[in-house]
Each structure stands twice: as C-alpha cells, then as structure tokens.
Amino acid sequence: MAPTQDELKKLVGYKSVDDHxxxxxxxxxxxxxxxxxxxxxxxxxxxxxxxxxxxxxxxxVRTKEQAESLKIPLCTLNEKSILDVAIDxxxxxxxxxxxxxGGGGALLREKMVEVMAKxxxxxxxxSKLCKGLGPGFPLPVEITPFCHMHTLRTIADLxxxxxCEAVLRxxxxxxxxxDGDEIAVTDNGNYIVDLHFKEPIKDVNAAASELxxxxxxxDHGLFVGMSYxxxxxxxxxxxxxx
Ligand code: 5RP
Numbered sequence: 001m002a003p004t005q006d007e008l009k010k011l012v013g014y015k016s017v018d019d020h021x022x023x024x025x026x027x028x029x030x031x032x033x034x035x036x037x038x039x040x041x042x043x044x045x046x047x048x049x050x051x052x053x054x055x056x057x058x059x060x061v062r063t064k065e066q067a068e069s070l071k072i073p074l075c076t077l078n079e080k081s082i083l084d085v086a087i088d089x090x091x092x093x094x095x096x097x098x099x100x101x102g103g104g105g106a107l108l109r110e111k112m113v114e115v116m117a118k119x120x121x122x123x124x125x126x127s128k129l130c131k132g133l134g135p136g137f138p139l140p141v142e143i144t145p146f147c148h149m150h151t152l153r154t155i156a157d158l159x160x161x162x163x164c165e166a167v168l169r170x171x172x173x174x175x176x177x178x179d180g181d182e183i184a185v186t187d188n189g190n191y192i193v194d195l196h197f198k199e200p201i202k203d204v205n206a207a208a209s210e211l212x213x214x215x216x217x218x219d220h221g222l223f224v225g226m227s228y229x230x231x232x233x234x235x236x237x238x239x240x241x242x
Contacts, residue, residue, distance in 0.1 A: 005125055006033075008233035009089075012123035013037025015238060016087045016231055017045065020121050024053045026080045028113040029067055030088025031060040031106035034123050038087045039063060043070025057083060059113050060106040061187050062174070077112060086117035090230075091137040091221070092130045093122065097230050097242055098204055100133050102140030102221030105173030105186050111219055119228040126234035132200025133222070138167070138176050139195040140221040141211055142186055151216030152193050158214065160207040165196040190218055 003011070016038050021027055029039050045051040047070070055073045057080065058064040067074055088110055092100040099122065101107050114120045130136045139161075143151045148168065156166040169192040171180025176194050183191055201207050204224055211220040229242040 002235050005127070008125040009034040009123075010037045011233045011238060012125070012231045014041045016121050016123045017041040020085045020087065020119060021045070021051060021054070023051050025084040026082065027054060027056045028083045028086025028088070028117050029056050029058045029063050030086065030110060030114075031063050032089040032104040034089035034125070035063065035087065036066065038123060039066050039070065039072070043067070043072050046070070046072055055080065057113050059088065059109040060104070077116065081116055083113065083117040085119045085121060086114040087121045087123060088114060090122050090124050090128055090223070092133050093124055093128050093227075093230055093232075094130055094133050094204075097122070097227035098133060098225070099223040099227065100137050100139050100221050101223050102142070102192070103137065103176050105140070105169070105184065105192055107140055107221045108142050108186065108188055108190070108219045111223065114223070114226060120226050122227050122230040124230065124232055126232055129232065133204055134197035134201040135199060139164075139197070139201070140169070140176065141193045141195060142188070142190045142218040142220070143193055143216050144218060145189070145191050147216065148191050151214070154214055154216065155193060155195070155211065158207075158210045160203055160210045161195055161197075161201065163198070167194045167196060168192075169194055188218070
C-alpha cells in the first residue's frame, strides 16, 4: 500500500534529525505538520540520551509548546545567534530550491531563525515540488495591522506580482484559507496577506526585493538562496537535493 502523506512527512522529519543533528548543536525548529515530526524525533533522541547538549530555537509558539512538552532545552536568537542547523517544511519548492513558506503563518520567525543557520534543511513530501513558485500555493506576506488595507493594495500593485489576487488572511494564522470572521493574527501580532497567482512568479528575486522594500510589509514567504538541502519523500522513496 502506498504511504500516506503523514507517513511521508514522518520519514523526512525523522531523516533530517538522523542525518543532520549531532550532540552539542544549536538547532532551529520549524513550524508545521512536517516540522512536527523533526521536533518529535529530536525529543526522542534527547530523551533516550542519544543526543546530549542540544539547545533548540523554535520558530513559533506552537513549536515552542511541542518542544517544551518533549523537554527539549530551548533558547532564543538573543542567546544564540548562530545555529548549526535549522529544519523546516515548505509550501512550495522550485528547481533552484527557492521556497514559498508561511502557510502556517510563522514566516517571520522562520526566516529570522533559518537565515542564521549554517545549514537550513528543508523537509517536504513530493506534493510540494513545483516548476515555478506561485500558482500552486498562495504567497504569504506578513504586514503591520496599521492601515493594512492600504498596504494590501500597495502590494497588489507591485510590478513583480502584478495580476495576483491579494487576500487578507482570516481565521487562524496557521491556515491560508479565508475561513473565519476575524482577521488572522500572527505570533508577532501582525496580519497576513496571501497572494494568489495564476501563473508562476516570473522574477522571484525582484518579487522578494519589492515586497521587502514596501513600507508596512514586515517580511514575505519567499525564501530564496537559503536552502542547504531539500529532503523529499515520495511514493518511490526519499530523494535529497542540494
Ligand atoms: C509555516 C510554514 C510551514 O513550513 C509550511 O506551511 C509547510 O507546512 P506543512 O509541513 O504543514 O505542510 O512555512 O509557516
């Protein structure tokens, strides 16, 4: 029987820790249903004594709570600015290993932590692989609540993302479906605008830079040039890129 998507997520989550985490390391912990399994594996290995002197930096309140429940020692970037490795999922991965992230609403903390890692290891099932970023998953952009509709319109007018539909995320910040009456609020007290594309983003670097330079934007879900390795689980086994 073919493995379920959850089984594939578990495979890559466990492999990422088995392959990349050694005793004494500072480890960045991602957010989402795939990163969940990496955190679970790290907790198991610390509990069994196989890994010692680990300190981890979580990228969301959810991950912090999971790590605390597993008694994983934690700190923040304030205490440790350089990480040996960070492990996280992604919403889309293109052939250059550029990513869309933030479906779970944690993109700002994820980027802050993962950009400081010597190795950023991405774990996905094959459904996340794409030829071009954009049409397969909305691109999340974290914005300040102040005059958020103005910022939303400004973003939608940027030349590099022209034609996208910009939608303010409602409901929980951890789902990109507009499924609630309340505006979704991130762990940082900000809002998220999801950019829906019909065609792949033509120039990902231009989009990343225009979004980042827009006043009112805190950060965006394009993670370009950050991936050290992408571990992909599919029906024909595990593949490693990078
Ligand atoms: C959270 C993220 C997640 O890594 C991304 O949404 C993938 O999540 P999942 O592993 O649940 O599919 O960026 O902000």
